[in-house]
Amino acid sequence: MARGKPVSKSLIAVQYIGEVWxxxxxxxxxxxxLRAQAMFWVDxxxxxxxENRKRTWRTKGxxxxxxxxxxxxxxxxxxEELGDKPYLGRENLGFVDVALIPTYSWFYVREKFGNFSVEAKHPKFIA
Structure with missing residues (x-):
């Protein structure tokens, strides 16, 4: 809610929070x-x-x-974009990192039940 009005869609709400504070x-x-680059990666x-995260669960074969x-x-x-930085595009937590939080939470589940490991292929991304 913003001034009593709803802000819909998660990433739009995060962008709103980032702009207000x-x-x-x-x-x-x-x-x-740099802001345009971040918005490219958020998109x-x-x-x-x-989309591909969902497809790994909703499809077969x-x-x-x-x-x-x-x-x-x-x-x-x-x-690759992360490089040697602790966060994507910067030295501290930013919009792109926040956008990825829902994906991080599924990595273990994908390894356990989806028969593939992001960590095995891209350990730096997981760290």
């Missing part, structure tokens, strides 16, 4: 270019990571295997 702990950087998480490959490719790209 930007002086306390900014989720988005003030530099327009990537929303459209590619979340070859379609499920393709979803696993695509999901692992997404995590590879994110791990």
């Amino acid at each position: 930007k002086d306390k702990a900014p989720l988005l950087l003030s530099d327009p270019y 990537f998480v929303d459209k590619k990571v979340y 070859e379609e499920q295997e393709a979803a696993k490959r695509e999901f692992l490719e997404c995590t590879r790209l994110l791990e």
Whole structure:
């Protein structure tokens, strides 16, 4: 809720929080270019990571295997973007990292029941 009005969709709500309390702990950087990069990765998480994450559970056979490959490719790209930084795109927790929280919580479940491990393929991304 914002001034008594609902803010829908999780990532939009997080963006709203980041903008309202930007002086306390900014989720988005003030530099327009860096902010645009972060928004690119948030969109990537929303459209590619979340979608392929869902497909790893909702499909079977070859379609499920393709979803696993695509999901692992997404995590590879994110791990590459992470580089030697502790967080994606910056030195402290930001919008992209917050967008990934729902995905992190499923890594163990995927390993246990989905027969694939993000950690085995991309350990730096898990750390």
